[in-house]
Amino acid sequence: xxxxxxxxxFVLYLNSSLAxxxxxxxxxxxxxxxxxxxxxxxxxxxxxxETQEHRNRLxxxxxxxxxxxxxxxxxxxxxxxxxxxxxxMHPSMTPAEQELIQSVEDSIVESAEVIGYNLLIQMAGKLxxxxxxxxxGQSLQEEEKMFAWLKANSPALFARLWLQVDPRSSxxxxxKMTSPxxxxxxxxxxxxxxxxDQSFMCESCNETFHSREDLKQHTIQKHxxx
Numbered sequence: 001x002x003x004x005x006x007x008x009x010f011v012l013y014l015n016s017s018l019a020x021x022x023x024x025x026x027x028x029x030x031x032x033x034x035x036x037x038x039x040x041x042x043x044x045x046x047x048x049x050e051t052q053e054h055r056n057r058l059x060x061x062x063x064x065x066x067x068x069x070x071x072x073x074x075x076x077x078x079x080x081x082x083x084x085x086x087x088x089m090h091p092s093m094t095p096a097e098q099e100l101i102q103s104v105e106d107s108i109v110e111s112a113e114v115i116g117y118n119l120l121i122q123m124a125g126k127l128x129x130x131x132x133x134x135x136x137g138q139s140l141q142e143e144e145k146m147f148a149w150l151k152a153n154s155p156a157l158f159a160r161l162w163l164q165v166d167p168r169s170s171x172x173x174x175x176k177m178t179s180p181x182x183x184x185x186x187x188x189x190x191x192x193x194x195x196x197d198q199s200f201m202c203e204s205c206n207e208t209f210h211s212r213e214d215l216k217q218h219t220i221q222k223h224x225x226x
Contacts, residue, residue: 007065007129008067010123010124010127010129011062011065011066013120014061014062014067015058015062018058020074020076021113022055022071022073023073023076024076025052028047028048029048032044032045034102035099036095036096037157037160037161039153040103043146047146050142050146054142054143057135057136057138057139058139061135065129076109076112077109079104094164096161096164099161100157100158100162100165103150106150107150110147114144114147117136117137117140118140120132121133121137124136
């Protein structure tokens with residue numbers, strides 16, 4: 001069994017984080033190409049550039065400490081249902097459903113990266129590797145900012161996508177909510193995704209309305225009366 005001194009062990013942790021960034025870089029690029037939401041695409045493209053910088057910082061730290069930066073890709077913490085459910089669920093998924101699932105995975109990955117960088121910073125502090133702390137801290141701040149953006153925009157993103165999953169929800173009776181957040185108004189504070197729950201489209205003629213009641217009256221007058 002190979003033994004490592006504590007600073008060599010820290011280099012291994014840095015390389016572990018680098019492997020995760022290698023994998024994250026590939027995933028963020030794929031997500032920015034595949035997403036069906038323009039605001040999400042723009043945010044992912046920005047975070048792709050940040051992830052490149054995260055990787056470069058780790059490479060520099062590892063090299064400065066005498067280590068060899070890994071080119072391997074780590075395994076990202078993605079929530080996966082059992083195969084029995086996947087085989088039934090995935091073939092019937094719409095693009096909107098796929099985007100919802102991917103957005104959940106985005107948050108899981110970003111949360112894990114925030115935790116990982118916090119661990120590295122605490123270790124660097126204990127080992128008195130002071131030069132590493134501001135470098136790792138900058139990456140941590142950018143991961144936290146991305147995670148905060150995802151969290152802030154999640155309700156509005158869900159509202160937009162759910163109209164595509166179930167168009168009837170735009171004209172049907174409001175769903176009764178029993179959670180403490182039942183009075184929460186879906187509104188993003190970060191991007192133009194905000195207030196998407198205030199736009200409703202007629203499935204017959206694609207005309208857009210600013211309230212469910214307007215859409216209902218339009219449907220009755222223009223389509224149900226025919």
